[in-house]
Amino acid sequence: DTEVTQTPKHLVMGMTNKKSLKCEQHMGHRAMYWYKQKAKKPPELMFVYSYEKLSINESVPSRFSPECPNSSLLNLHLHALQPEDSALYLCASSQTTGANYGYTFGSGTRLTVV
Amino acid sequence: DQQVKQNSPSLSVQEGRISILNCDYTNSMFDYFLWYKKYPAEGPTFLISISSIKDKNEDGRFTVFLNKSAKHLSLHIVPSQPGDSAVYFCAATPYNFNKFYFGSGTKLNVKP
Numbered sequence: 001d002t003e004v005t006q007t008p009k010h011l012v013m014g015m016t017n018k019k020s021l022k023c024e025q026h027m028g029h030r031a032m033y034w035y036k037q038k039a040k041k042p043p044e045l046m047f048v049y050s051y052e053k054l055s056i057n058e059s060v061p062s063r064f065s066p067e068c069p070n071s072s073l074l075n076l077h078l079h080a081l082q083p084e085d086s087a088l089y090l091c092a093s094s095q096t097t098g099a100n101y102g103y104t105f106g107s108g109t110r111l112t113v114v
Numbered sequence: 115d116q117q118v119k120q121n122s123p124s125l126s127v128q129e130g131r132i133s134i135l136n137c138d139y140t141n142s143m144f145d146y147f148l149w150y151k152k153y154p155a156e157g158p159t160f161l162i163s164i165s166s167i168k169d170k171n172e173d174g175r176f177t178v179f180l181n182k183s184a185k186h187l188s189l190h191i192v193p194s195q196p197g198d199s200a201v202y203f204c205a206a207t208p209y210n211f212n213k214f215y216f217g218s219g220t221k222l223n224v225k226p
Contacts, residue, residue, distance in 0.1 A: 043158060043203075043216055090158070105150075105158050 004106035006091050012112045015081060021109045023074040023091030029104070031097040032074040034066060035090040037108070043090055049074060050097045081113045117141045118206050120217035127224050133191040135220050137204035140185065144206040148214070149178060149189045152201045161202075162189070194224045 004025045013019050023032065030051050035043035048056035049068040057066075063085075065077040074091055091106040118139045127133045135149075145166045150158035164171040164178045164187065171178050177190045191198055201221045205214040 045214065104160065 004091055004093050004104050006089075006106035006109050008109060009107070010110045010112075012114060013078065013081065014114055015083070017081075018077070018079045020078065021076040021089055021091075021111075023076075023093075023106055024072055025093045025104070026072055027093065027104065028071075029093035029095055030071060031094045032068060033092040033094075034074070034076050035092060035105075037088040037090055039087075047076075048097060055097065078111075081111075083113050086112045116218070117144075118204060118215045118217040120202075120204060120220045122220050123218070124221040124223070127194045127222065129196055129224055129226050130193045133189075133194040133198065133222055133224065135189040135191075135202050135204075135222065137187045137189075137217050138185060139187075139206050139215075141206070141208075141215070142185070143208045144215075146207050147178070147180060147187050148205045149176075150203040150205060150216075152203065152219070158203055191222075194222075196224045196226050198222060199224045 004023060007022045011019060032049045034046040036046050037043040045058050046060045047054060047066040052068045052071055054066065063080050067075040067077060088108045088110050090108045093104055118137065120137050122136060125133060125135065148163040149161040151161045152158040162171060162173050162176050162178050164180050166182055169180050175191055178187060180187045187204060189202060199222055201219045203219045204217045207214045
């Protein structure tokens, strides 16, 4: 299995809703990432987990709450989002956080906040 | 301030010819560079990388060239195929730091 699987593929939520995005990989990668990509912009890093511990939080608002329950799973809990949070949310993984390993990206969750 | 720039938003090439995608960066601390390929509705997938100790890295039809003095890298695809049509992002990072700075992408269209 050489994939990063993200669910759901599409999500529409209201500003008062609570939802979660899920990311799963079974490649034995110990680094996992959340990116946010707005239209026509490059992906922006949000969070990095290394060996199930949060190692980087790129000043992301607290309405986004990441969780790494085990080495294969990465969640992003969403609460009280704003319409400007609508974007493609990408999960990625790599063997470690070191720069010598290429990433594997999931296909993303298209989030629309209404 | 965008530290990695891809100044050509799009490129159109005939099948079989060479595609050259360019990327410029401003941070002299960048030490490792990657190219990603993105199809519509998919996440970017890693394509090829190069570290600053090299000036060229080749993988099949894909070759990346790095000119550190000019802070410039390029991706050559030879021969180009219609399946190569996608958006190509370059990314850069200082060595041993796991934050990548992405360019804005170049959309490549390979015409049959």
